[in-house]
Amino acid sequence: MGDLLGVAVLGAGHMGADHVRRLDRVVSGARVAAVADPDVARAEEAVAGIAGASVHTETEAALDAPGVRAVLIASPGPAHEEALLAALARGLPVLCEKPMVPDSAGALRVVEAEARLGRRLAQIGFMRRYDDGYRRLKALLDEGRLGRPLMLHCVHRNVSSPKDFTSAMLIDSSVSHEIDAARWLLGQELTAVTVLRPRPSAGAPEGLSDPQFVLFETDGGALVDVEVFVNCGFGYQVRCEAVCEAGSARIGDDHGMLVSARGAAAAEVPQDYLVRFVDAYDREVQSWVDATRQGRVTGPTAWDGYAASAVAEAGVRALESGARTAVGLAPRPELYAGN
Amino acid sequence: MGDLLGVAVLGAGHMGADHVRRLDRVVSGARVAAVADPDVARAEEAVAGIAGASVHTETEAALDAPGVRAVLIASPGPAHEEALLAALARGLPVLCEKPMVPDSAGALRVVEAEARLGRRLAQIGFMRRYDDGYRRLKALLDEGRLGRPLMLHCVHRNVSSPKDFTSAMLIDSSVSHEIDAARWLLGQELTAVTVLRPRPSAGAPEGLSDPQFVLFETDGGALVDVEVFVNCGFGYQVRCEAVCEAGSARIGDDHGMLVSARGAAAAEVPQDYLVRFVDAYDREVQSWVDATRQGRVTGPTAWDGYAASAVAEAGVRALESGARTAVGLAPRPELYAGN
Amino acid sequence: MGDLLGVAVLGAGHMGADHVRRLDRVVSGARVAAVADPDVARAEEAVAGIAGASVHTETEAALDAPGVRAVLIASPGPAHEEALLAALARGLPVLCEKPMVPDSAGALRVVEAEARLGRRLAQIGFMRRYDDGYRRLKALLDEGRLGRPLMLHCVHRNVSSPKDFTSAMLIDSSVSHEIDAARWLLGQELTAVTVLRPRPSAGAPEGLSDPQFVLFETDGGALVDVEVFVNCGFGYQVRCEAVCEAGSARIGDDHGMLVSARGAAAAEVPQDYLVRFVDAYDREVQSWVDATRQGRVTGPTAWDGYAASAVAEAGVRALESGARTAVGLAPRPELYAGN
Amino acid sequence: MGDLLGVAVLGAGHMGADHVRRLDRVVSGARVAAVADPDVARAEEAVAGIAGASVHTETEAALDAPGVRAVLIASPGPAHEEALLAALARGLPVLCEKPMVPDSAGALRVVEAEARLGRRLAQIGFMRRYDDGYRRLKALLDEGRLGRPLMLHCVHRNVSSPKDFTSAMLIDSSVSHEIDAARWLLGQELTAVTVLRPRPSAGAPEGLSDPQFVLFETDGGALVDVEVFVNCGFGYQVRCEAVCEAGSARIGDDHGMLVSARGAAAAEVPQDYLVRFVDAYDREVQSWVDATRQGRVTGPTAWDGYAASAVAEAGVRALESGARTAVGLAPRPELYAGN
Numbered sequence A, B, C, D: 001m002g003d004l005l006g007v008a009v010l011g012a013g014h015m016g017a018d019h020v021r022r023l024d025r026v027v028s029g030a031r032v033a034a035v036a037d038p039d040v041a042r043a044e045e046a047v048a049g050i051a052g053a054s055v056h057t058e059t060e061a062a063l064d065a066p067g068v069r070a071v072l073i074a075s076p077g078p079a080h081e082e083a084l085l086a087a088l089a090r091g092l093p094v095l096c097e098k099p100m101v102p103d104s105a106g107a108l109r110v111v112e113a114e115a116r117l118g119r120r121l122a123q124i125g126f127m128r129r130y131d132d133g134y135r136r137l138k139a140l141l142d143e144g145r146l147g148r149p150l151m152l153h154c155v156h157r158n159v160s161s162p163k164d165f166t167s168a169m170l171i172d173s174s175v176s177h178e179i180d181a182a183r184w185l186l187g188q189e190l191t192a193v194t195v196l197r198p199r200p201s202a203g204a205p206e207g208l209s210d211p212q213f214v215l216f217e218t219d220g221g222a223l224v225d226v227e228v229f230v231n232c233g234f235g236y237q238v239r240c241e242a243v244c245e246a247g248s249a250r251i252g253d254d255h256g257m258l259v260s261a262r263g264a265a266a267a268e269v270p271q272d273y274l275v276r277f278v279d280a281y282d283r284e285v286q287s288w289v290d291a292t293r294q295g296r297v298t299g300p301t302a303w304d305g306y307a308a309s310a311v312a313e314a315g316v317r318a319l320e321s322g323a324r325t326a327v328g329l330a331p332r333p334e335l336y337a338g339n
Helices: A015-026 A038-046 A057-061 A075-091 A104-117 A130-145 A169-186 A273-293 A303-322 B014-025 B040-046 B059-064 B077-089 B106-119 B132-143 B168-184 B274-294 B302-321 C016-023 C041-045 C060-061 C077-090 C104-117 C132-143 C167-186 C271-292 C302-321 D014-025 D038-045 D059-063 D077-089 D104-117 D132-143 D167-186 D273-293 D301-321
Strands: A005-011 A030-035 A055-056 A070-073 A094-098 A122-125 A149-157 A190-196 A212-218 A223-229 A239-243 A247-251 A258-261 A264-268 B006-008 B030-036 B054-056 B072-073 B092-095 B120-126 B149-157 B190-196 B213-220 B223-229 B239-244 B249-253 B257-261 B266-269 C006-009 C030-038 C054-056 C072-075 C094-097 C122-125 C149-157 C188-194 C213-220 C222-230 C235-245 C249-251 C257-261 C262-269 D005-010 D029-037 D054-056 D070-075 D094-096 D120-126 D149-157 D190-196 D212-216 D225-227 D237-244 D247-251 D257-261 D263-269
Touching: A005 A015, A005 A273, A015 A030, A015 A273, A015 D247, A030 A038, A030 A057, A030 A247, A038 A055, A038 B059, A055 C054, A057 A075, A057 B040, A057 B223, A070 A075, A070 A273, A075 A094, A075 A104, A075 A122, A094 A273, A094 B106, A094 D005, A104 A303, A104 C006, A122 A273, A122 A303, A122 D212, A130 A169, A130 A239, A130 A273, A130 B257, A149 A169, A149 D225, A169 A190, A169 A212, A169 A223, A169 A239, A169 A303, A169 C262, A169 D225, A190 A303, A212 A239, A212 A303, A223 B006, A239 C235, A239 C271, A247 B266, A258 B132, B006 B014, B006 B274, B014 B030, B014 B040, B014 B274, B014 D104, B030 B040, B030 B059, B040 B054, B054 B059, B054 C222, B072 B077, B072 B274, B077 B120, B077 C302, B092 B274, B106 B302, B106 C213, B120 B274, B132 B168, B132 B239, B149 B168, B149 C222, B168 B190, B168 B213, B168 B223, B168 B302, B190 B302, B213 B302, B213 C213, B223 C149, B266 C271, B274 C030, C006 C016, C006 C060, C006 C271, C016 C030, C016 C041, C016 C271, C030 C041, C030 C060, C030 D167, C041 C054, C054 C060, C072 C077, C077 C104, C077 C122, C077 C149, C094 C271, C104 C302, C122 C302, C132 C235, C132 C271, C149 C167, C167 C188, C167 C222, C188 D005, C213 C302, C257 D132, D005 D014, D005 D273, D014 D029, D014 D038, D014 D273, D029 D038, D029 D059, D038 D054, D038 D237, D038 D263, D054 D059, D059 D077, D070 D077, D070 D273, D077 D104, D077 D120, D077 D132, D094 D273, D104 D301, D120 D301, D132 D247, D132 D257, D132 D273, D167 D190, D167 D212, D167 D225, D167 D237, D212 D301, D237 D263
Parallel strands: A005 A030, A005 A070, A030 A055, A070 A094, A094 A122, A149 A223, B006 B030, B006 B072, B030 B054, B072 B092, B092 B120, B149 B223, C006 C030, C006 C072, C030 C054, C072 C094, C094 C122, C149 C222, D005 D029, D005 D070, D029 D054, D070 D094, D094 D120, D149 D225
Antiparallel strands: A149 A239, A190 A212, A212 A223, A239 A247, A247 B257, A258 A264, A258 B249, A264 C262, B149 B239, B190 B213, B213 B223, B239 B249, B257 B266, B266 D263, C149 C235, C188 C213, C213 C222, C235 C249, C249 D257, C257 C262, C257 D247, D149 D237, D190 D212, D212 D225, D237 D247, D257 D263
């Protein structure tokens, strides 16, 4: 069918290759039209067996390749700003993996470029908004029968951190998910952040401040606390409890199967975020493809990407200073009102 | 892309229309090429907005329509035999909703036709095999670390039964899912069945024997019990516990969110099988499309469809007689060895 | 205080010694006045350090010892009938461990003796009626908001069976707990029983039919199924789900602590019934002491003890015959009306 | 029996009357010898029907009454210091309800008096140490297989607060339980406290800062966070999750019965601490009676009572200042080494 959405995928690393596979074999209505990666062999490997997908080393060449009608950015964070601006300049709808732009100044330039354009083209890859649990929690909070949310208690645990993971990355890479999730669930901006550091776990690499306990205040008077523990050793656990005026709701404790053996009744804990959130990734990309084919943008905005970067930057400063740190946000352009 | 799998969908009722939507908007690699339904208006409504899909009132016309390379049968059960034989005669791969053929004699004719053909073309729509919980349970049993399965305890509850639901339909419509699931999980044939009838619930329509308690014996010495209760009033619950020599495993008790309010900590119970098994349906059809495009058949076979019909027939006789009833199966054709 | 209830404990084995400890150190308002056991050394060991407790080898001597105002029978089952009749003859209130009398003919003689006496003196040790979970389930069923109970699904698993445990003992020793619990929860008599035997677990001793699946019908049209598996290997699990017209309720799945470690979130499964039911035993004896001091009998009656024996006997016949077996009960004496 | 422990109960209010009942009818080995309350009618009502219990309006008269060998203090907090000093002066073992002494200066005077005495006589009523869940968590942490504890996440919710409950009382009355539990579970002292105040719930009385989020640091480098919410509206919930280097353990999420009805699978949430902790109270008093009869003191010490008061005072200052507040503790007397 001629109307499959031709997508240029930027970046053919772990995440990029996974998105190529998803567009080719999981998602309905799209096809991979081009892939760009400085490592051309990696790009070719990603598209092996996919008819009609051209391979490029340069971003611009991929965006200009025949059949490209939308862009999925899965390159490393530092390359995002240039890629986003190039996509916006061509009027191409874009799904950009998080972080949108690692530094808030660069993120703000993207916001401003899109605001100048006067219409939304960018969606940011905060895929938790597409997770079934988070969506149910969001729906419950919006419905209002539990009253106003007062606190969110969040847990974010990984089995172990990648090599070269820094103490700041617990905030700007890991907790950035909770930053977006909290803003979205509450519909409020985060205004201040405090980071507490218990004595590091013996299981953490030397010098890494792991775990950390991060506290956010919001402009609606709510409190968000996040335990982030990237070397917990036993599994990938993401939980969120919303405490409201008339009740609380918790997600992330379910299990697919309960096994009684050897003196215990046990539920498996996934070891990897791809296991936990595979459906969310699929739903996110399907939702983006569906909306894009209809000329709409429905997901997290560039403003959400900017706000996440600005809050994370304040969080890293709070980590370093040990003090409560205010978050400064630029004025929100009219384009993002209500989002 | 020219290589999207063109599918003829037979039947445009509730289930057929849902499959049309799934093929068009959810599943990757397929397109709706034709739809057939005696009610032409219904067929046209199902394909509204789908380019390239022809509409027919006759099965054969749909199978012969341009671009049709595979068939999805979602018409009423009594129409399945003819449709399956027509698809087999044309060498078309086919996904047939359950029951494959309601009566075992007819089901056996389909088995024999495919056996004569000498290659497998038909997959039967036992979608529980594609549910994440069932797949995990199957993987655990196959892995063997809990030892041999001794018993399966199953629960199958619906909020309320459709109008005109009969006592026999608790067996041949509802429990037929457990019949297939048990055969698949255990890798054993069911050899006898007993049906017990507690005094019917006040919530069941007059004259309907609801709930029922169904006991199956297997050729591997295992026992399968099923509570089927189609007017339980409160939700759609499907559970299965496998009791093995060294442990037990249970699926169907998980929840997406736990809400504490008004004196209780509660998980929502879905009201509908489409909510509970939507992912299983999507995965089933995606898996069928993927395999079909590669010229393979990987799902439940016509033999599975026949066996389910034969066991269900014995179950209905057991319901009527109140006695333990042996299941008689025809010899298994070579084509289905190991399946 | 002079008014502590002086109790003669018959039997100083595992269970008897535990009751001596309980009366002396856990329960309020009672004291051990006498202990009888054919093995005098065992009796003396049981009362070591307890002032005022005399030691005997003969039942009658213990019942007649100074200060004895009530009797707790914890001797082997075959000795119960004689002990009960002796206690009744003296007008002594008695708490008798289950089985009241192993054979229903003997049990009926006790019932008749008490009926002739014209007042209740005997309470039978069905301690599940004192377990918090069972009490909550009973209260819920009695309250009626779930409607009439239609089915009870029961599970009774032990880590391993004692030496010399026979296939019949799965019924008359293990399932006898479920027999009483079902009668009590439903307020109905059990009228027929069928026993199914899956191929025995490799973990069961040679020749033992373990697990078994036992089905009871009731005079109220309900169905009770019991999985009994006394060599399940992994823990002591007792569960009960009551399926009613407007909902279901399940006990026995709770846990004191959930531990996430090594890839699983696990709740400990107790290894022993004393761990699972310690509070029930304490509550049972406290309740008996309290009622006895007030001249009342409030717990399970001799009729309950007789009915349990009669149903278990039918169950053992059903196990041997493989057929559905009716339960025959003697007429219920007026003394037990409403109990 | 002459050797029942005669106890003087000080205070015949809600808690005192409950302890009188417990000593008389639940606990083994003790009897109520005297009750004192300024309201003599209330004291007389509490002991109605209890033989041998004298009634007093003055503490000293009760302590000196015939048969008194131990003291249980359940009077209002401000009366505790005088009562404790009087008991110590007489060499009487004492179980004192929390708070031991509301102000840390007074608490320190009790510590010093006992230290001068050179032997421990006082046990403080931190009954959570006797709750089954807390004991299992403590045992798990002490066992060490999860490694060093890094964080405790605590939740303490009440349906509604008593009249005249103040913002400070969320700390020094409610959170004081978590203060002791954290010290005991970790075996560490709390060194600093920060209190965060989300915008109060609409369900809280005007002017009450409810909920609050309290953060404690420990001398072992651990972090303890407590959500305290005394007008949560829906139930009494006490949870604690210990996050350790190699796993986490959570208590307080269990349930006695799961009821599926009306679209939800729900566990009841208790409405009252007496329901949740009734067994802990019974076990606490039984344990105190047992130890006292053997001339030993085994429970929380006067030092624990003092430390809880000192930490709570720092917490109230932190609540008022909004700043992180250090906890100052007096040197620990030799008598309490290792406790």
